Amino acid sequence: MNTKINLAGIEMKNPVTVAAGTFGYGREYSQFFDLGRLGAIITKGTSLKPKNGNKPTRVCETPSGMLNSIGLQNPGVEYFAQNDLPFLRKYDTKIIVNACGSSVEEYVELCKILNTLDIDGVELNLSCPNVKEGCMAFGNTYDGVKKVTSEVRKVLDKPLIVKLTPNVTDIARNSKSSRRCWSRWSVINKYIIRNENRHTQKTTSTCKYNRRTIRTSNKTSSS
């Protein structure tokens, strides 16, 4: 059966891939699973410089799923290029790097380097906080999406996927913004969660990327 697809200009032998950050750079999973069976591997979020990420606890199981607050921990693009990329290249699969930045300039510098590497495409993670604009995610506004995507497109010849945040009122508008800047595909990231504790009657909002756990004492009607 022909399972080939073309995703944003990337020819994949099948449409199966992994969500960024849930698969690391594939090393751990390679002990249990032939990575060459995947159509593509999307790496964990990778930045220009290494990041330590948030202090533990970073992942928490809940009755309805899990919460996470990783803080974009990663070894940086240089380490990735020297260590993880040669490892991944041993497998017959496409490699898409999930790119993170805290400013437009950082995304651009990172993508200049990614453009020189033997990778198949870039997924721009626009849920990262823009430190120059009060740490609001780049993907929260039409202009934020437009700015990063258009500046990155100037330095990146490879296929580009824009990963938007769903935590906005009009995601279709932001998607159009990225498409106008020559990204052929956009996908969405995870939701910010409100957790209501029936016993303490407190609500907890967990904000993924700036490690802010906002606790309010809103009463909830528990039943």
Ligand SMILES: Cc1cc2nc3c(=O)[nH]c(=O)nc-3n(C[C@H](O)[C@H](O)[C@H](O)COP(=O)(O)O)c2cc1C
């Ligand atoms: C532990 C964990 C780490 C993640 N790290 C990243 C990341 O580095 N970059 C990114 O764009 N998305 C990251 N994500 C988001 C996932 O790639 C995915 O978009 C999200 O989980 C929504 O998909 P789902 O509804 O199937 O869970 C992460 C998710 C989890 C659970």
